[in-house]
Amino acid sequence: MMILRFSPSSPFVRKVRIAVSLLGFDSDVKLERADTTDPNDSVRIINPLGKIPVLVVDDGSAIYDSRVILDYLDERAGGGKIIPRDAKRRLEALHLQALSDGILDASILTIYEGRFRRPEAHEPKWLELQAGKVSRALAVLEAEPPALDALPHVGQIALACALGYRDFRFGGAWRSDHPRLVGWLERFAAQIPAFAATSPAS
Numbered sequence: 150m151m152i153l154r155f156s157p158s159s160p161f162v163r164k165v166r167i168a169v170s171l172l173g174f175d176s177d178v179k180l181e182r183a184d185t186t187d188p189n190d191s192v193r194i195i196n197p198l199g200k201i202p203v204l205v206v207d208d209g210s211a212i213y214d215s216r217v218i219l220d221y222l223d224e225r226a227g228g229g230k231i232i233p234r235d236a237k238r239r240l241e242a243l244h245l246q247a248l249s250d251g252i253l254d255a256s257i258l259t260i261y262e263g264r265f266r267r268p269e270a271h272e273p274k275w276l277e278l279q280a281g282k283v284s285r286a287l288a289v290l291e292a293e294p295p296a297l298d299a300l301p302h303v304g305q306i307a308l309a310c311a312l313g314y315r316d317f318r319f320g321g322a323w324r325s326d327h328p329r330l331v332g333w334l335e336r337f338a339a340q341i342p343a344f345a346a347t348s349p350a351s
């Protein structure tokens with residue numbers, strides 16, 4: 150049995166939960182809550198960075214971060230499933246994952262600014278820097294939305310989680326200017342039941 154240290158609101162955990170479902174590992178993974186703000190939570194021992202997701206596998210070793218976990222799960226499922234083997238498709242998938250994870254990193258830093266700094270200490274330049282990353286990335290994706298494979302690859306999974314996080318924490322403001330991405334996410338949600346099942350709002 151594998152153990153996934155998780156929080157229901159984490160979009161990086163959501164990537165892993167969707168991959169677990171797509172690869173047929175639902176009954177092999179037990180969810181165990183982690184509190185990354187608690188200094189006594191063992192998550193800081195198994196991952197010195199103190200971040201989730203962390204997947205503890207059969208031999209007790211801890212795997213992080215989400216990209217490494219997705220790679221591990223893909224191999225465990227036989228390989229070439231959510232990470233294409235073909236070099237060109239693999240690069241496309243990893244590239245889309247990097248871009249989507251980048252949207253998430255900038256979004257999370259923005260949330261942490263509000264969570265960990267007093268309002269009078271908020272730094273508008275820092276928030277603008279993060280907002281710029283998100284808006285440029287979304288504009289690039291809107292101009293040419295990615296494909297959606299029958300079995301989504303890591304990039305497509307990550308993009309769905311990034312858009313879902315913008316809905317969850319930023320009131321879905323991205324939707325009005327990105328109709329093609331809205332359509333893409335609707336298709337993803339209709340095709341992949343694990344997306345709704347892992348919604349942070351549920």
Ligand SMILES: N[C@@H](CCC(=O)N[C@@H](CS)C(=O)NCC(=O)O)C(=O)O
Pocket residue numbers: 158159160161162185198199200201202214215216250257
């Ligand atoms: N690159 C990491 C990012 C993970 C991450 O930022 N997780 C957040 C929760 S969504 C976290 O654990 N934050 C706590 C912290 O930064 O101390 C991944 O892909 O797993």
